[in-house]
Amino acid sequence: MLIGAKVNIGPFVPDDYGAMYCWANDVAAARFDATFRPVNLAEVVRQCDSAGKDASRVMFAIRKHGASAIIGYLHIQNINAVHRSADIGIRIGEEKNRGAGYGQDALALGLDYCWRHLNLNRVGLIVFRNNPRAIKAYQAAGFRREGCLKKFFFIDGAFVDVLLMAAFAPARRKRGGVPAAKTSPAADQMAVRPSQAA
Numbered sequence: 001m002l003i004g005a006k007v008n009i010g011p012f013v014p015d016d017y018g019a020m021y022c023w024a025n026d027v028a029a030a031r032f033d034a035t036f037r038p039v040n041l042a043e044v045v046r047q048c049d050s051a052g053k054d055a056s057r058v059m060f061a062i063r064k065h066g067a068s069a070i071i072g073y074l075h076i077q078n079i080n081a082v083h084r085s086a087d088i089g090i091r092i093g094e095e096k097n098r099g100a101g102y103g104q105d106a107l108a109l110g111l112d113y114c115w116r117h118l119n120l121n122r123v124g125l126i127v128f129r130n131n132p133r134a135i136k137a138y139q140a141a142g143f144r145r146e147g148c149l150k151k152f153f154f155i156d157g158a159f160v161d162v163l164l165m166a167a168f169a170p171a172r173r174k175r176g177g178v179p180a181a182k183t184s185p186a187a188d189q190m191a192v193r194p195s196q197a198a
């Protein structure tokens, strides 16, 4: 489990499936995501279950600290080992839990997981231009706008513009490196210079 300031992200448990099923069939939330299509329970369970077995994706349940109920989910998909890239998606399931900082917190945890555990370099997403709350949450988590696909999707009776956003891995710290000022003379003598190496 990964722990943030407001939420933690971790594995699914069977008690989560009911909420996941309702959110998958939430027509209002789908207006910010994709063309609505009904999803059956077996498909929802398969999605949550198979994420641990499929190297191209990882799915996390989002929970508030100290509570067992799921409040949303984070989906990292299209993980590509060659390009070291992936796409990310998120849903906070209930309106009462939106706008409270949970999304930003979960996204920050998800991004950190992408850098530290998946060794990715770029994480991208798409978001509808008419979804300012999501855009703000993504910006706060470190995503920057890359472009706009005009009238790209047809959603609930209208074409919508889609923004491309991405975040990149921060520069890495050198592991095990001893700062020069703190290096002892003995350590200097023991160090193997490039010309001495086999």
Ligand SMILES: CC(C)(COP(=O)(O)OP(=O)(O)OC[C@H]1O[C@@H](n2cnc3c(N)ncnc32)[C@H](O)[C@@H]1OP(=O)(O)O)[C@@H](O)C(=O)NCCC(=O)NCCS
Pocket (backbone or CB within 6 Å): 029, 032, 033, 090, 091, 092, 093, 097, 098, 099, 100, 101, 102, 103, 104, 105, 126, 127, 128, 131, 132, 133, 134, 136, 137, 140
């Ligand atoms: C998009 C989503 C994941 C964001 O998570 P969240 O927990 O609601 O977002 P946060 O509270 O962390 O951040 C939202 C930011 O937008 C601001 N905001 C809230 N309502 C807003 C509105 N109507 N217009 C503009 N900004 C708004 C908040 O103040 C906050 O910014 P701040 O940190 O500067 O105060 C969540 O709202 C969600 O799942 N929505 C429904 C589906 C959806 O939109 N999916 C996106 C698909 S790309």
